[in-house]
Amino acid sequence: MEREQERRAEMGPNDLLTQLDRALQGPNKEALATQIQRQFPVALIDEFQDTDPVQYRIFNAVYDVAQPRRDSAILLIGDPKQAIYAFRGADIFTYLRARHDTDGRHVTLGTNFRSSSAMVAAVNHCFSYADQHSAGAFLFRAESGDNPLPFNPVEAKGTKEALVLNGKSIPAMTLWPMECEEPLSKTAYHTEMAECCASHMAMLLEAGRQQQAGFAKGFAKAADDSDANEEQTLTPLAPLGYGGAGQRPAGSPSDSTGAGQPGHQERLPFRSRQSV
Numbered sequence: 001m002e003r004e005q006e007r008r009a010e011m012g013p014n015d016l017l018t019q020l021d022r023a024l025q026g027p028n029k030e031a032l033a034t035q036i037q038r039q040f041p042v043a044l045i046d047e048f049q050d051t052d053p054v055q056y057r058i059f060n061a062v063y064d065v066a067q068p069r070r071d072s073a074i075l076l077i078g079d080p081k082q083a084i085y086a087f088r089g090a091d092i093f094t095y096l097r098a099r100h101d102t103d104g105r106h107v108t109l110g111t112n113f114r115s116s117s118a119m120v121a122a123v124n125h126c127f128s129y130a131d132q133h134s135a136g137a138f139l140f141r142a143e144s145g146d147n148p149l150p151f152n153p154v155e156a157k158g159t160k161e162a163l164v165l166n167g168k169s170i171p172a173m174t175l176w177p178m179e180c181e182e183p184l185s186k187t188a189y190h191t192e193m194a195e196c197c198a199s200h201m202a203m204l205l206e207a208g209r210q211q212q213a214g215f216a217k218g219f220a221k222a223a224d225d226s227d228a229n230e231e232q233t234l235t236p237l238a239p240l241g242y243g244g245a246g247q248r249p250a251g252s253p254s255d256s257t258g259a260g261q262p263g264h265q266e267r268l269p270f271r272s273r274q275s276v
Contacts, residue, residue: 021054024061033062041072048078048098052089056098066101076102080138080149081127096140096148113157120156122173127151161215164234165207169216208237 005011011019023032043063045051051059059065063074080095099106112120130137131151141147162169176196178189207213214236 017054017058021058021061024058029061036062037072042075043073044075044077046077047082048076049080049083049092049095050078050085050088050090051094051098052085052091053094054089056094060101065098068105092149099148108152109154110152111155111157115156115159116162116172117156117158118162118169118172120154122171124153126173128153161217161235163214164216165204165213205237205239211236213237 005015023029043059045059059074063069063072065074065076076098078095080092083090083092083095115123127137128151133139135141136147136149137151138149140149164170176193178184178192184192204213211234214234216235217233
């Protein structure tokens, strides 16, 4: 691959990062950092929890994260609970280093404006319970009590709609303990869990096609309210890319297979236990 890139005189995104990182550590590093900073005096990095060490080293070389300046600024916005790019090199320790470098300058969003009140309550309950562990919810609390990665419960703005199935709101959190007589390997467990989730999503989408599942107005915002309190307006669930509710893309399974029918759980080897 490298030889082919050289032959074509091409560079990929990783090549650009590597070369810039190398240049910012070379003999002209100060002049280069100053030039970049002048061109981009303010940097706002969203989803910072997915930053990898090379990227953070570049940001730090240009903006000196630990030292606030009057002529430039860098804003890091992230949530470690949402980190999903470990496969691409992102690691939690980069986030923790940035958190340490910006100590005393943290601002936390105390209200969730996207999720339902029930979902926020469920997440608060789950992680607050886990935070009672001696090492904290994310296992970073030291014996001294210092915790670089605390869990902060938030309030909920709430939503006007609730996810419903057959006229009832779906619980915000569902636990699926797996029933198995013999211990499973991590790979086997992940495979079964993935199949379980995929099967459940297929069931919900099929129910949406039949106008039985979707987002409905007219449900109370309370986390434990499962009944409608006024006339409902249902927006059926449908996969992205569908032309509309009830339409199937070419080559999709027909109803004759039985897969995905409401209540069909052939690939669900878990005992469903619904929680908050």
